[in-house]
Amino acid sequence: MNKRPYIVCHMLTSLDGRIAGDFLETERTSFFSKKYEEIHQQYECKAWICGRVTMEKHFTFGHRLELGDENIPAIPRTDYVADRAADAYAIAVDPSGKLGWTQNYIAEDDDRYGHHIVEVLTEQVADAYLAHLKNLGISYIFGGKTDLNFTVVAEKLKRLFSIDKLLLEGGGKINSSFLNEGLIDEISLVLIPVIDGAADALTLFEANASPRKINPVDFDFKSVENLGDGGLWIKYVQKP
Template identity: 40%
Template sequence: MKPHVICHMIVSLDGRIHPSRWTSSPDGASKAWSEVYEAIHEEFGADAWLVGRVTMAEMTKAKANPPGAGTQPPRPRHIARRDAGSYAVTIDRSGKLQFDKPDIGGDHVVVLLGRDVPDSHLAGLVAAGVSYILAEDEAMSIDPLLEVLERDFGIRTLLLEGGGATNGRLMAAGLVDEISLLIAPAIDGADGVEGVFDAGERLAGKAELSLLSTATRPHGLVHLRYAVAR
């Protein structure tokens, strides 16, 4: 078993995901659009949200945490807290992220790590009160890690919220069950800019999308929801 994964994103009309680059609109602005996005995030009532390393680094901005002393950090997982109301999950294959506290906005942090991350980094996470799960294989397959999130943390529904490479990786692996796309009345237009799904490969034949609902939202936004079948 794994959590029900919903990819929840806000995008421009051309599918780009960085609002700071978008055109403006008389219907609204990036702050108002962000508020609607967060309101939908809360409506889902998910147990956790997941972002990639780059996105999480923008949230934490933490310097290196001194490693804990004395005991060797546990492998393959460290569960600092099982009873959190919600969890902030991130993928950090090489162990680059640092944390100076165990939560993001009250959501307990769980880091999904590559199998060979050194003990020194794990000790720093333990000292910060952060939970972690090490991958079972060198390729860092994500599906076994999601199973641990469901089994050991009780995470039944997980919102996948970028960036594009992280979204694309889970979509290509067949791990996304639903897409929630909030479309803003804006355009990016630049070449080589990150999109919702940057899988590094064609996804044709790997997923089928079925429309679940459409809804207009305040400030010129349109909310689309799709079921993903494989």
């Protein structure tokens, strides 16, 4: 039996592989963003995972917590499962505990409303942040002492939350980290017929994440679907 979930990297990109930029703000793109969300639902995964920057941009909106360190007893660095039987999980890769959650579920998004939050941390996180998560009833797991090991994280997600299928939904840095560890089984791309071309726009896989990728990863074509208005939904699976 597989020790980790089947992992699908589901992303929306321009023709030049950009995942952020002005093209995301246009009316034309909003049609494809809806398609992206519909496909997310279609996968029927009970969990999705994003990097800290993406979570901040779309869900906590940069909110920072004011947590004093005084009178906080040391909290052991052991995983904390607040809800083992949630209908859906929103998993945030937040190594040092920066995300300013104010409740233990996604509240800012109609499609993902109510999804239980799970924080992925390193042991460097402050006790005050752990106390805050526990107070709110947010689950957390540790992925390493100072650096994250996503194989360990994926196995814990399966073991502790019974997650069999996981949607990896960016940004580029976390995608790259999963790719480096050979953890991407399938790629699901919503390809928008637009070229952004900005010099500094993020791409699907940002190789500056650590550790750097060493070998190319091969994928096989699985399917393609016309989404209308020139957009495509393309799926690839990792070559065995």
